[in-house]
Amino acid sequence: MGMNGGGGGGGGGMGNACYVYPGAPATPGFVTPDVLFQRGIYMNGSMRFDDGNSVTIWGFTDLAAGGGGGAGGDQMGGGSFPSPAIRVTEGQIVHTALSVNMMWMHTIHHHGIEPSTENDGVGHLSWDVTGGTYTYQWRPLHAGTYFYHCHVNTPLHAEMGMYGALIVDPKPTPGDPAGTKRAFYNGPKYDVEAIWACDEIDPNWHTLPWYAGTCGGDVGLNNLNPRYFIITGVDGASSALTNPAVAVNMTLGQTLLVRYICAGFYPQKISFGGLTASVVASDGRPLPAAWNTGAIEAHSAERYDCIIKPTSRGTWTVTVQFFHWRTGAVLGTAKTRITVA
Amino acid sequence: MERRGFLKAGTAGFASLVSGAGLLTWAPRSEAATISKTLYITAGTHTMPDGVSVYIKGFSDSSADLNVPATPIVCQEGDTLEITIINRLAVTHNFVIGGLKAGDPPLVSSGDIAGGGSKTITYTIPTGKAGSYLFYDNKTSYNVFLGLHGGLAIMPAGSSNQLYSGSPTFVKQLFWVFNDIDPALNSAVQHGTTVPTSFTPRYFTINGQTSLPPGAVGFDDPTRDAMANPETQLAGSVGDRTLIRMLNAGMCSHAVHTHANHMEWLTDRGTVRGSVWKKDVLYLRNQLGKIDAIYPFEAPPDAYPPVTTGHFPMHLHDEMSQTAGGGMYLFGAMTDIVFK
Numbered sequence: 001m002g003m004n005g006g007g008g009g010g011g012g013g014m015g016n017a018c019y020v021y022p023g024a025p026a027t028p029g030f031v032t033p034d035v036l037f038q039r040g041i042y043m044n045g046s047m048r049f050d051d052g053n054s055v056t057i058w059g060f061t062d063l064a065a066g067g068g069g070g071a072g073g074d075q076m077g078g079g080s081f082p083s084p085a086i087r088v089t090e091g092q093i094v095h096t097a098l099s100v101n102m103m104w105m106h107t108i109h110h111h112g113i114e115p116s117t118e119n120d121g122v123g124h125l126s127w128d129v130t131g132g133t134y135t136y137q138w139r140p141l142h143a144g145t146y147f148y149h150c151h152v153n154t155p156l157h158a159e160m161g162m163y164g165a166l167i168v169d170p171k172p173t174p175g176d177p178a179g180t181k182r183a184f185y186n187g188p189k190y191d192v193e194a195i196w197a198c199d200e201i202d203p204n205w206h207t208l209p210w211y212a213g214t215c216g217g218d219v220g221l222n223n224l225n226p227r228y229f230i231i232t233g234v235d236g237a238s239s240a241l242t243n244p245a246v247a248v249n250m251t252l253g254q255t256l257l258v259r260y261i262c263a264g265f266y267p268q269k270i271s272f273g274g275l276t277a278s279v280v281a282s283d284g285r286p287l288p289a290a291w292n293t294g295a296i297e298a299h300s301a302e303r304y305d306c307i308i309k310p311t312s313r314g315t316w317t318v319t320v321q322f323f324h325w326r327t328g329a330v331l332g333t334a335k336t337r338i339t340v341a
Numbered sequence: 342m343e344r345r346g347f348l349k350a351g352t353a354g355f356a357s358l359v360s361g362a363g364l365l366t367w368a369p370r371s372e373a374a375t376i377s378k379t380l381y382i383t384a385g386t387h388t389m390p391d392g393v394s395v396y397i398k399g400f401s402d403s404s405a406d407l408n409v410p411a412t413p414i415v416c417q418e419g420d421t422l423e424i425t426i427i428n429r430l431a432v433t434h435n436f437v438i439g440g441l442k443a444g445d446p447p448l449v450s451s452g453d454i455a456g457g458g459s460k461t462i463t464y465t466i467p468t469g470k471a472g473s474y475l476f477y478d479n480k481t482s483y484n485v486f487l488g489l490h491g492g493l494a495i496m497p498a499g500s501s502n503q504l505y506s507g508s509p510t511f512v513k514q515l516f517w518v519f520n521d522i523d524p525a526l527n528s529a530v531q532h533g534t535t536v537p538t539s540f541t542p543r544y545f546t547i548n549g550q551t552s553l554p555p556g557a558v559g560f561d562d563p564t565r566d567a568m569a570n571p572e573t574q575l576a577g578s579v580g581d582r583t584l585i586r587m588l589n590a591g592m593c594s595h596a597v598h599t600h601a602n603h604m605e606w607l608t609d610r611g612t613v614r615g616s617v618w619k620k621d622v623l624y625l626r627n628q629l630g631k632i633d634a635i636y637p638f639e640a641p642p643d644a645y646p647p648v649t650t651g652h653f654p655m656h657l658h659d660e661m662s663q664t665a666g667g668g669m670y671l672f673g674a675m676t677d678i679v680f681k
Contacts, residue, residue: 019554019671029646093645112621114601116644117651122600124554124671125652139645153670155660213668216391221664222543265659267594267624285603288616299596299624300658325593325659326521326540326627 017211020105020152023127027095027135028118034092038062040069040099041106043210045078045161047201049228050237055206057161059083060108060148063099071099071132081233082197082263083148083164086110090143090168090185095135102131104210105152110166111301112146112284113138121151128152143170143184144284145259145303147197155221155265156212159205161233163263165195168284183257184286188278188307190257192250197233197263198270198320198334200226224265229322229332236320236334248338252313256338258306262298266331267323271295273316275338277306310340364515364572365415365494369501373419380436382428382454382478382489383407389544390551391666395524396531397488400436400476404429409549410518410590411476411491418498421465422449431456435480438464438493439629441472442611448474471497471505472611473586473633475518483526483536485629488549490590492516504584504607504633509617511635513577514584517655519625519674520546521591521662540592545662545674548573552656552675568654568677575599576679579649581638587623589630595662597623597632600653601641601678604634622658638680653678 045057060083061067067084069075088094098108105128109121115138118126127134149163170185182189202224213219234240241247250256258277262268272294279291282304296304310316320334380400385407388394400411404427416422426436433455438448449464478489494514497503502510521542529536544551550567559565567573577583585604587597603619610630623632640649656663656675663673 019556019669021555031645110643111598114603114621114641114643116641116648117653119644120600120653122654125654137645138643141642155664155670158660213664214670216666216669218667220667221670222661222667223541224661262596265661282618283603283621285619287618297624299594299622300660301596301598302620302622302624325595325661326542328594328627 016209016215017105018215019124020128020214021123022105022130024129024132024134025127027137028116030135030137031093033095033137035088036095036097037086038064038097038099039108040067040071041075041104042069042077042079043104044076045081047081047161047233050235050239053203055201055203057081058157059161060164071101073101075101075104081161083162085165085167085195086148087167087169088140090140090170093137093139095137097133097135098129099133100129100131105130106150106157106162107152108136108148109151110136110138110146110148112303113140113166123152140168142284143168144281145261145305146284147261147263147303153211153214156205156208157210159202159265163197165197165259165261167259183280183305183307187286188280189255190307191254192248192256193259194248194256195259195261196231196246196336197261198268199230199263200224200266200322200332201228201230202226226266226322226331229320229334231320231334231336236336240334240336242337246336249341250338251341252310256308258308260296260298260304260306262300262302264322265300266325267297267299269295269297269321269323271319272308273318273338275308275310275316277308279304279306281305308338310338313340315339364513365413367415367496367501369417369496369499371499373421375421375423376414376416377423378414379425379427380411381406382426382430382434384430389665390553390669390672393524393666395522395544396527398430398484399488400426400491409488413492413494413516415494415496416466417496418466418468418471421463423461423463425459425461426451426454427459428454428456433480434478434484434489436460436462436476437479438474438476440611441470441474445611453480466495468498471495472608473588473631475588475590475629475631477590485590486520486522486592487527487530488520490518490520492518492586492588494586505613508607509605509635511582511584513581514586515572516548516586516588517573518548518588519591519595521593522546542592543667544665545657547674547676551665551672554671557672567675573676574679575636575655575676576681577638578681579638579640583636583638585634585636587625587632587634589625589627592627593659593662594627594630595625596658597625597655598658599636599655599678601651601680602637602639604636606632606634608633650680
């Protein structure tokens with residue numbers, strides 16, 4: 001099937017896709033940025049679970065780091081999962097240049113960042129990037145925890161793994177020694193950071209093509225039946241208990257900042273294993289007052305910034321429960337650890 | 342930027358329906374009043390975006406209408422509600438106004454209304470009941486899912502711009518009533534067969550409609566497209582702070598996500614929160630969950646160069662809800678946020 005969507009996509013489509021809006025125009029009001037991120041894509045990565053099974057993963061690559069996946073290639077390789085983090089400082093003018101070849105359509109929506117329509121990455125209100133590069137231009141005003149993800153056929157593309165952390169660090173607070181880390185301007189300091197993007201995986205969805213269901217037909221995108229529960233790309237069955245990219249090792253006296261991202265589609269509850277978290281911010285905004293809690297219930301795409309100061313040495317098991325959106329049944333649990341030496 | 346202004350044949354559109362109005366107008370009174378309303382329980386079918394016809398029921402404005410959700414009712418503390426419910430169907434139904442807070446008993450219940458019968462409920466609203474309410478049918482656990490639901494806004498006496506006495510103020514207000522439809526349930530009710538014990542919703546609506554993207558039949562038609570319906574669409578200029586009364590009549594929990602601005606989160610399940618958090622996602626519980634929040638209509642803070650106009654989506658981030666019939670992304674519970 002050829003492209004018959006006309007100049008803006010719509011009911012025709014591209015390849016086998018419908019209701020897509022191809023484009024890669026110039027960025028309105030383009031200026032020289034303070035920081036540039038160059039993202040390609042990969043459409044044939046994989047993730048292996050603790051039971052030995054694996055699924056196909058899609059994601060974004062870091063072209064500047066030689067990650068491959070530029071628009072000039074077939075973008076059929078693999079890459080890191082989650083996708084490489086975007087980390088900036090509040091007030092910087094940021095460019096995220098997304099390159100996609102003409103075989104696919106993707107966008108980057110910087111979730112929680114609130115730019116102009118053209119730079120929001122929502123295809124039906126702007127365009128789906130294909131056959132070139134679009135540069136998203138934005139300037140974050142608020143420090144905090146965000147994430148970025150593809151906003152094309154989003155149920156599928158986000159489930160397939162097309163997301164990564166987006167951290168906006170605060171400007172330095174006057175008087176702070178160099179290297180001081182704070183959650184937000186004049187906010188709480190921390191020494192150790194963990195980014196826990198908690199997600200559920202339905203292997204049946206991971207066999208679908210990128211345009212699945214867009215022209216109609218039942219491909220099951222209303223019905224998520226996850227079998228695996230992961231933390232930041234690591235199986236929460238057992239690997240995340242010790243994987244150094246997820247599990248926290250710190251020393252007594254240090255302060256931990258957990259950036260918890262509800263990256264799945266179902267409700268979750270994260271419990272800190274008996275530790276008390278001082279929740280200082282959510283969705284990139286400081287709370288009016290810190291909220292002390294041992295657990296947080298969250299739904300898809302919420303973020304919570306949690307300061308944890310253990311008062312003794314030991315090991316605490318953090319659990320993330322995933323609940324069915326209708327029945328509330330616990331579908332699975334992912335676990336990791338905080339170890340204080 | 343205008344929404345895409347072209348039409349192109351796509352999949353079958355949502356059947357024209359008399360959708361309950363969401364945008365509320367209100368002028369406070371110094372004296373209490375009696376608010377009289379007649380609701381007709383009616384039934385019919387709607388065509389979903391994939392062409393599937395689904396049987397639904399509603400609390401309608403006339404016996405010839407099928408309003409899903411019902412036209413909202415707005416009143417103030419001290420008013421007396423006098424609501425007559427006429428059951429135009431053959432089976433027994435009822436009418437309740439849910440309590441303010443989770444676990445509260447209903448404000449008022451009609452009791453059974455036999456097929457072909459009617460009941461009138463009268464309720465004088467005491468002080469302290471300002472807030473957002475769902476009225477619905479709880480004769481069965483599933484009648485609410487069929488469409489028998491609507492929103493009731495009780496304003497603080499004498500106020501036009503507060504959710505409750507002392508709340509942050511707003512300029513405009515509207516309802517977003519969410520529902521999830523499993524056609525197997527609706528079909529069983531229509532045909533009198535055994536009602537399923539487990540549901541898998543296939544359609545997801547906001548104020549009785551789904552979004553229809555550019556290119557779809559019905560795109561930009563406010564009688565069909567939730568993105569274009571002025572009763573649902575969040576439209577305003579910078580400074581037009583808008584109270585959104587979110588009611589979940591459906592079977593699933595949802596994550597309500599706004600682009601372009603964070604929301605000021607005022608209540609959860611009727612309870613006023615201790616402080617106002619600014620959130621871009623709010624956890625709207627199922628089992629009749631509800632949330633009140635203000636969309637502040639501030640210039641999108643992270644735009645460079647700065648902008649004050651544009652189109653952005655409000656969508657549910659549990660992305661299964663953005664589909665219809667197991668596919669058709671962009672035909673779900675979504676609306677347009679318009680910065681004029």
